[in-house]
Amino acid sequence: MAERGGGGLIIMGTFIVSLFLSQIPLPEMLRWMRPEWVPMFLVFWIVWSPHRVGLFYAFCLGVVLDLARGSVIGLNVLALTLIAFLTQLLYRRLRMFPAPQQGVVLMLLVGLNQLLYYWMQGLTGTHGDSLLFLLPSLISGLLWPAVFIVLRWVARTFDIERNGS
């Protein structure tokens, strides 16, 4: 049980890193190209350890992300909960795929996240006429293999068991 608790802390730690990465300022040119770190990390942990990370994690992460972004509370909550739910449906299949193919699925998931988030944000007054907001999903998909390898290393190093059938 003690190990379990430790694993939980490590998972929390990686989520804090993902929040940190999603907040660091980027140069003007790369403004649209920020990968969506939080959904990526969330998908990884749900695929890796679906018995431990699930909808509640998604919900709490969503609240923190909303606060950090200054958006209406609930937007990221909704988007991340949806992503988590879809990943829970898909995780057995995702494990079968090679990393690049997982990247394609991730791209779709993050794309959905972006669409939902910006559509809801449009309801609250911010409007943009650019479709560039979909770019992060592409970038996230391309970066997925690297993120996967790093997080898998973290999971193995800290003995976070892979579970779920």
Add this chain to the structure above:
Amino acid sequence: MIFRNGPSKVLFGLLVVVALTLIALDLNSDRFKDGRNYLNLIVTPLQWLVDVPARMADSLSDMVVGRSTLIAENDRLRTESLVLEQRVLQNATLIAENRRLRALLNARSHVPDEVKLAELIGVNPDPFQHEILTNLGSEDGVFIGQPALDAGGVMGQVVSTSPLTSRVMLITDSRAAVPVELVRTGFRSVVLGNGDPGRLELDFVPSTADIRVGDLLVTSGLGGRFPSGYPVAEVTEVTRDPGRQFMVIHAEPTARLDKSRHLLLVERPAESPFPESSDG
């Protein structure tokens, strides 16, 4: 075994309902917004942490800067301060003259604005929202709607506060609007942000209005939110289309919105922003 039938749909449905409730509450309830101010404290450590690399780079460059560079900078600052002092001297006489003339015109005297120096500690990563984070919060007396300036002109206004930080919406945000007037002609209008970081728009300017490229727009003080007389933008493009009723006018913010690390928050004026019409 409990996951044999896939994830819990009931839990998912429940969480979605909770999320929608949160959205509705945040949009409609003022009390929820007050609570949010305190919730923001959760992310304050994160925001400080994100700023650490920038601050370290600052202090590092302070440390390794050479003696000769420092001397050169010191010289430059000294001459600059001399020039500025000379201008201030002139200013004093101008202010006195202005006050006399205003007294002659029976107009209200202009009160200089008090400002608070704030430091930028973060930028909103969402490219659709042009917001920056400052290191002063409601504990320091920052309030929602407080105008923010930098050395070049108006930057924006505070849109949300937490006890230790506050968010400033820049004038280029697609939700932002600033009442302005043209220095050259006194023509009044409203400058709108359109989500483009280097460009502002003037809507509904009749095609007969006298506006040229290079005209300076300053705050008019109408609307009572921004103090009057601060530069906002410079007109960069004027397109007259005979087929349209209004001109298409683009302007560029005079404040360095993406470069200023220090900003000034203007204190609430002691009296009402609207002068009593004493002279009818």
